């Protein structure tokens with residue numbers, strides 16, 4: 534089922550925690566909802582489920598306005614981080630719970646539960662009680678229970694928040710596999726950007742009750758629409774300067790900013806892997822000093838200090854690092870190969886972002 538959210542707002546007393554949010558979820562899509570704590574993610578999900586009444590706005594599920602439809606009639610399954618299983622019921626009974634309430638014939642109940650147990654790798658555990666299951670298994674039972682009555686939409690609110698990193702990774706993979714198999718339209722709340730990137734077809738990024746950006750993980754990462762998104766998703770160097778004659782100059786750094794008026798203060802963002810660093814002071818035009826080398830496991834992060842007083846981060850893969858002779862405290866040369874001019878904070882995504890904020894290649 535597809536979902537259409539139009540100008541959805543929610544006020545608690547005088548505080549607006551969701552502000553005129555509009556977005557659409559495609560049929561069968563796995564949509565991540567990402568944002569810091571308190572940004573309104575859960576409230577959006579609760580309004581969708583019918584657990585909270587919107588102050589303004591409309592919610593359409595498959596073209597039908599559901600604002601006034603009670604929870605039970607929305608055919609939505611949900612899994613919450615602390616949505617505990619029924620302790621006194623076995624795994625089988627837990628998954629069958631919603632089917633029993635809906636008075637499915639016993640035979641159909643058993644078939645559906647067995648199907649889900651198989652799908653979620655729980656076969657053979659049907660007689661276990663929640664206390665006899667691992668954290669990861671419990672979360673899988675919660676997902677199976679939500680899916681049992683064949684909901685048209687699945688909502689997951691930080692479903693893996695309470696398990697350790699290894700189990701969390703395993704559950705992400707289960708979720709992706711399950712979603713591929715069942716194709717149920719799903720919304721998945723997390724505050725973990727890596728998790729959102731890995732799991733989602735597209736991501737909604739929230740900040741302070743506002744929708745900052747909607748896009749695929751690659752779009753959000755490569756083309757952040759706002760300064761907030763740029764800072765929130767992955768590591769980003771951000772510098773600020775004033776436009777003079779279509780150019781922003783910060784000491785020896787120059788960023789073309791065509792089309793902007795003189796005097797305009799702009800923020801420039803560039804990812805660490807667009808900062809090339811060499812121990813050869815003559816290789817690149819710009820000079821700096823290497824302050825730190827951090828080993829990240831899969832790569833190295835370098836921190837350089839420029840004569841302008843900027844601290845910039847660079848990312849280097851292991852092979853390139855091993856081939857280099859980079860040493861902390863020594864002078865280096867560097868180049869910024871790509872950057873983006875970031876829309877101002879609070880301005881929201883700019884409609885002309887595609888034209889003006891395209892990638893610009895700087896000569897080394």
Ligand SMILES: Nc1ncnc2c1ncn2[C@@H]1O[C@H](COP(=O)(O)OP(=O)(O)OP(=O)(O)O)[C@@H](O)[C@H]1O
Nearest residue numbers: 545546550568569570571572573574575576577724
């Ligand atoms: N029933 C309520 N009454 C008053 N304020 C509420 C209520 N529910 C949520 N809020 C407030 O609304 C804001 C948004 O909360 P929400 O739970 O939607 O954020 P979130 O992004 O899901 O955060 P988290 O990641 O911490 O769960 C918070 O400031 C919260 O305190």
